[in-house]
Amino acid sequence: MTDQRVRGRAKTAELVGLVLALDERGRLEERERRRLDREIGTRHAEANGLGLLRAWLEEAPSENLQIRADRVRSSLSMLGWIFAAVGFCFGWVAASALLAIEVYAGRINIVLCLGVLVFVPLLMLFATGIGWLWAARRSAAARPASFGDWLRGAGLGRLALRLVPAAPRADIDIVLGRMTAHSRLYSQVQRGQLLAWSQAAGLNFGFGALLATLTYVVFTDLAFGWSTTLEIDARQVHRVLAAFATPWATLWPDANPSLALVEATRFFRVDALNRVPVEDALRLGGWWPFLVMSIALYVVLPRMLVVLGVRRWHAGEVGEAMGLTPGVERLMTRLVTPLVESTADEEEGEVGHAADGLVPEVEARSWLASKDGEATIIRWAELAEEASLRAALGEGGTFYDAGGRRSLVEDSALVDELASRSGVVVLCVRGYEPPVLEVTDFLAELREAIGRARSICVLLVDGSEADRDTWRRKLLGLGDASICVAALSLGDGDD
């Protein structure tokens, strides 16, 4: 059997679909579940592992469940968009507010702008990275709360869920319920999803800030400056800024502030009071390429890389969680194991029942002794030697053979011959063999020939008590009041 372990990258929506579909499959009867799953497995015989699981997810859920899974999928996607939109708005508002306040104040402090729009997000990114690495080192089991708990609890999670329409919210609740039940298994996935969403929010913060800055650049005459009470040489500041702008200095030289610009835009508060001439105002606006490139390279680009990395890592966690999801191993076995059906298609029909009652049982020797006339002893199917039977039954009686290798004609001739005799008849049969119709036919024929008055005893040679009961019940079916059964043990061999 090929390796069917589920490995690879997957989306949260697939995990959600899997959880819902397994719940639905669990409601089916085992045989039906095996049949349906194996049919899918046969159709996708070339697939294995996660590929096979995906094929199952495409086909297994009912139409209704597909709709529900799609709803959950789009709700989760909507939550992702909400996070992104919130991030974008925060970025836009932060940049706009800062620029608006500064514009109102006269000139924009480029250091403050860099601090709020670049360094703070960069610091947050750094803190996130440290936290992520720290969390990754600890075992998932040691973490206190799952994302499910967080999302269902107070705060942003509850608020976010309220944004989701009622129907998918109920489905999300089912999924979260299961995730809570297996919170330790899914905690990494939940954490990863939160991380992915938060990083998307961070990325969109950068985009929002960038767009707001560009809007101000296009529609407002921005005048940047920098200032300090400390005695710092403008050349030192320029060196720091040049280093900061190194990545794009050759690509876009204008975005690398020159020493002249740094020197010219110092003490802007004093300058602002003296009104800036128009030609200087143009120069003061020369900081904007630096600000835009700083946001793009130190906020947007790292976030973008982190988003890609987190998504990749998260997809791996989701894939692993799919493989570990309770029920998946059994599902994979159902998918790859041939469905063997060998039972009857129809219910067992009518079965044979023995008669309710028994013909009388006698002790052979004493029964024979109590009867008048010479007994006729018939050995059925060459049963036992005459001598051993005679020894067991006592002297007297005439021996005949019937059944076995003798023909039916010979049996009929014997019956005719016995009709002319008197005395009881003993039919010796193997007690351990079942009473077949051939024997009962012979007995019926014999009875018809000898009449009702003469007794017949069926002597069961060897066989168990259960065998005797079987014979007694079977013979009752003949409706013969003058028939009885006796048992005789000659040992295993009958020769």
Add this chain to the structure above:
Amino acid sequence: MTESLIASSIAEDAAGSSKERQSGNGNGNGNGNGNGTNGTVPLLAVVGHPNKGKSSLVATLAQDDSVAISANPGTTLRSRPYRMRVDGQHLYTLVDTPGFQRARRVLAWLEARAEEGGANAGDRPRVVREFVEAPGHDSKYPDECELLRPLTEGAGILYVVDGSVPYGPEYEAEMEILRWTGRPSLAVINPISSRDHVHEWEAALGQFFRVVRVIDAMHANFATRRQLLLAFGELEANWRAPIQTAVRALDQAREAQRRLAAREIAEMIADALALVVERKLGPDEDGRPHAEALEAEYQATLSKREAAHRRAVQGVYGHHEIDVQGAELKLLEADLFSEDAWLAFGVSRRDLVTAGVASGAATGGVVDIALGGASLLLGVAAGAAIGGVLGWFGAGRLAELKVIDRPLGGQLARFGPSKNPNFPFVLFGRARYHCGLLAARTHAMRDALDLDAEQEIDVGARFPLESAPRSALDRSFSALRKAKPRSAAQMDAIDALAATAAEILAADEKRSGQNVS
């Protein structure tokens, strides 16, 4: 009635195969349709004297609990087909038939008819068909018509006799009739209660049948069933491929059963090792008076979970209706916590000490490595000693009562989880024993096992645990104890335990002759 039953079965096959071809799901070897010699789907009729185990053999081969089996002869009145399908592809059909009742009469009719028509040996199958189709024979010879009809439709013969009773001349007429059908045949000697007359039967049947096998229909293990199926495939040249496909599928299904059973065992043990029962206490309440009740609750919960696990494993092996009685199963029914169960299924104190020493030494070794050898291997020695002592003294206790403070006031009396090193071995031993019984159990077994209740069943001898798998189990149990419930670590530990358990179950089957792979 049966005429239509067999015919409809064949018609369904043809329809199914046509559908398969249309949907492109056929296997392309033309095995999807037909029957007997006309097609390529083997058809085998299980025939013989009444009460010789035909239905038992069918139930065992078809793995069908619904086959009516009775000690009373003549239980089977109608032929009943059992179609073996793998993924919907029909591979062969077994037909259970009633036993011969009037063999000499039938043979006399055949001989008379052949003589009348001047038929030679080659015409005999036609004469048999004429017998089956003759007006009135359905009511006059219902059993013979039922059993001969599949043979006239191309079925092979599987003639069943009882090897525990002597051979008798009354069988010769039956075998002669079967010879008249001209169908390929195979004889099975089924020693119902003993093997006393098997050789006698082999000698007799060898004169009529090319292939003679001795198979205990009631207790035939998987390997025997597999070999019998392969023998079916040799009856006709074009039967080999479908039968071999069927055997391969059975092998795969068997392996899947083992893996699923192993996973059930692993999950049950994980569940049991994580089990705790708790009771809230007042702020200064003494927890000790609750110890007995909590322990009882703990044991009852464990027993319930073990019972649920057994039902699941029985489902895996297709024994939904198993009667859990009998001497052999009494071992399983014994109280999980009884000394007998622990002695039978657990590992000895000596083994526990050995495992504890090894485990402790490994832990101590880590300390030695960390100290760069400065500890002069004292870590190994101390770890081994501690592990050994824990193994010795820990063997007797199941779990302990703990009273812990609750964050919002009050206390909690908690019993479990069990730290006893022997506990998971006992659980595993019982589950393994249960699986062993199920794997060996055929679908012909209806009554509880009738074994001598006083008989000593040496579990240790029947299910030995070598040191390598024992160490693997020990590692998995340790990992399960450390992992939080439902964590990824627990899932990994369950995976590892299931893999070890599957290997042990496979070895058990191989040892008992259940597995030929």
